[in-house]
Amino acid sequence: MTIQDLKNKNLLLFEAISGSRAFGLATETSDTDIRGVYYLPKKDFFGLNYIPQISNETNDITYYEIGRFVELLQKNNPNILEVLASPEDCILYTHPLMDLLKSEDFLSKLCKDTFAGYAVSQIKKAKGLHKKILNPIDKERKSILDFCFILDGQGSVSLKKWLSEHGKVQEKCGLTAIDHTKGMFALFYDDSQTLGYKGIIQHEEANQVSVSSVPKDKRPEAYLFSNLDAYSTYCKDYREYWKWVEERNEDRYNVNQTHGQNYDSKNMMHTIRLLQSCEQIFRNHSLQIRVNNRDELLDIKAGNWSYEAIVEKAENLIESIEHHHSLSLLPESPDLEKTTKILVQIREQLYGKS
Template sequence: MTIEDLKRKDIIVFECMSGSHAYGLATSESDEDIKGVFILPKEDYYGLNYIDQVSNETNDIVYYELKRFIELLSKSNPNILELLYTPEDSVLKIHPVFEEIRSHNFLSKQCKDSFGGYAMTQVRKAKGLNKKILNPIEKERRSVLDFCYVADGQGSIPIAEFLNSNNLNQENCGLSRIPHMHEMYGVYYGENSFKGIYRKDTSNDVVLSSIPKGLDPIAIMSFNKSGYSKYCKEYKEYWEWVDKRNDARYENTVQHGKNYDAKNMMHTFRLLNMCEEIGRDGKINVRREDREYLLKIKSGDFQYEELLEIAENKIKKIEEEYENSSLPEFPDIGRDCKLNSV
């Protein structure tokens, strides 16, 4: 089923502008996001054609089937609660069925975890981004050889340096484990006699060779296998991030020089502030009165560490608000939302 099918069948019961336009945070560069709710005809709902969500390719337009909408509502999903309490000037279409649903209050103490928990996930995401920006990884992938060192006097040198200074090739080397010494190897040499130190640049480990009796090693080598595994994981994560990142947002991050995704951090603080307001006032304010403050975060007016400290203090305040809140522990969907009347 497509968005065109929903409109052709006239089964959309709610439709609104969402995101920055609903929050009052839209700028000239902001995209237009549309969300809504639809009710499937009985033959589709009870048949084999049930579908719980319809969206376009970019997810800028998303419609939830009513049953799925209620399920997410029962979990105090932030996106769904924001949709339910959308400001009137952002509502594009509403059916009496949905007006009845909107007349009930579904806020509960569960919002502390759904709003606050999601915000903390974004804070951790911001930390990860900060690390990636400050510690870029070269495109040329390092190999096993870069994590191997040989003893040299009272110290050590990279084995690549050792091989180069002695005009030796890694392909002609053979390795044998040294008993009782973790990741330590004897290095032997002989043209066309051994398997090399590693097979190929993408190898995950060194390779062992059969060593003839009586042959003395030319060096003692250590392989930092755990360090190499950690590097491979970080290399994969970093370049997957580079491939998938939003270049426009990344350029904004680089330009303001604070090394965090400012737009993401703005929405993190929006969620934290909304979470505090729900616990304190028992209502949700989708249209933000703290617009100027949030836009300053988006513009990079704050240092990264400063925002983290503010967020930590905000979370402590949220804990206090919800301890003293008169909100119910969970939304009573069965009482407040009688689906059998829809």
């Protein structure tokens, strides 16, 4: 079933402009997002063809089946609560039955986790992005050899430097583990390559050093420390960084590079907005999604706030949310029995009582 099918078959219950235009944050380059609610034909709902959600290819337009919509409202999903709280001038169509769904029947203390919890995750994500932008990782991947060191007096030198200074190559080395130590090895060298030493690593992608069988009469050339923990951390950071590079939105990334603040300014604008909405829920026991601080939020989006100032504002909002949450008279969670009865009532009106 497609979005056009919903309209052709008169299955829509609600349709509204959402996102930045509903929040009052639209600019000349803003897209127009549409969210809506529909119901399935009776045979599809009672049969095996239940479709909870229908979107276009870019997800700019998304409609939720009424059951899925109520389910997400019961979970205090921020996006869905915001759809229900759409400003009047953004509502394109509403069926009279949608009047049965009221925000006050769904707002609860769960919003602290769903609104603020999500915002906190975005702050952590922003910190990770901040780190990635400030600490790019070379495309040429390091090997475990870069995390090996040779003991030298009271200090150490890198293995690669030691090999170069002594005219040796890693392929002719043999390592034996040293008892009761972690990552420590005795290093032997076979210039003739007749003793079958395996080298320090057998290939560049090796995840650990190789150990060899060494004759007991051989004396070590040096002692080597292999920092496997640091190498493991590097591999994780490398994968995450280059995955981020491959998947990042280049246009948004270039904007972030232009303003030079080294964070995703659009994402952080919406993070602050979400925290302010959460604070409003516990202050006023209501949700109004049209912002009254457009200039401040667009200033954040433009990258005119430092990363540290953004985090400080977010932390202050979180502290305020905790305070008002502790005083709030909202229920711990929505009344599932009551709201489910409302859903049943809507379906009975749509399909007729059996």
